[in-house]
Amino acid sequence: MTPQPTLTLVDMLRAASRTFALGIERLPGVLGDGVMVAYLLLRVSDFLEDNEEMPVDQKVALLNLWDQVLAGEADIKQLTCQFKPADGSNPDAIVAEHAEQVLARLRTLPLEVQTPIVNNVRDSTQGMARWVARGPVVNNEDDMDDYMHEVAGRVGYLLTQLFAWYSFTVRWHKDALMPLAREFGLALQTVNVIRGLREDYERGWIFVPETFCHAVNIRREDLFKPEHRAEAIQVLDMLADKAERHLHAALAYLKALPPWQHSIRLFCIFPLMFAVRTLAISRKNHSVLDSEAKISREEVKRIVRDSTLWGWSNMWLDRYYQQLSATD
Secondary structure, three states: OOOOOOOOHHHHHHHHOHHHHHHHOOOOHHHHHHHHHHHHHHHHHHHHHHOOOOOHHHHHHHHHHHHHHHOOOOOHHHHHOOOOOOOOOOHHHHHHHOHHHHHHHHOOOOHHHHHHHHHHHHHHHHHHHHHHHHOOOOOOHHHHHHHHHHHHHHHHHHHHHHHHHHOHHHHHOHHHHHHHHHHHHHHHHHHHHHHOHHHHHHOOOOOOOHHHHHOOOOOHHHHHOHHHHHHHHHHHHHHHHHHHHHHHHHHHHHHHOOOOOHHHHHHHHHHHHHHHHHHHHHOOOHHHHOOOOOOOHHHHHHHHHHHHHHOOOHHHHHHHHHHHHOOO
16 A cells, blocks of 8 residues: 555644644644644554454454554554555545554654653553454443543543643643543543444444443343433433533643643643533434534534633633533
């Protein structure tokens, strides 16, 4: 497979997630480059984990090989030569195809930036491999949190370590921030689970804990049957309440960041407020069981605009959180 060298990392970032690109591109200098590289490396892991064309054994093997590549124990071409030509409609496949280019940018970063990126991406990749091998077995909330920790909680650790490298104030408070950083990741991932319930179900995964369904006397498979919509809405309420608990902790993390580090705060504000609004439109909304829940482009623009103007103020953040979380 021959990658297209004209594609830049910024191109890949914007294709993979325009919403995350909005925040990453606000970050200054080396910090912004580090977060961009970390994000793209994690998209390679996501591509391998979520690949619907690969059998489980192959996905586990390639995730383990990717971990070896990140550790410097294998050549990236050993991995990329096993990929089919990237489907232009799949941004993660394109990023994976250009993994050598992403790794090359990683090596240009200071060692103290490279180290937390590599360590956390490796940990997350190993966790994904463990869960792919385990299969879609989510017995209880602890299982759900374990999965979300591997794919999102560790990302919170990674970002906080990079923020601490950049900012003395964050470094001073890092020990207090780290537990909240995990909660931030779990908050965004719980909302992702709610938003993608139908899509995950169609690819054979249901991240809803069995115990939530047992509480309303249905099986997890029944969540998507029209005759069980009343019970499914009760389960959706449990998920929404869980997401709300994590989101409150994420807000505490955000408010602990120094106001003068406005770019870092904006990077965190955007996904948090997008998640708050997505949760609000998902509550008691049976259509979430049929299709992906999304906020409008107009709401995204409004959140970006308002946050850019007022995101330095914790008092404003509290009010805005409440405003966006109000159901229509």
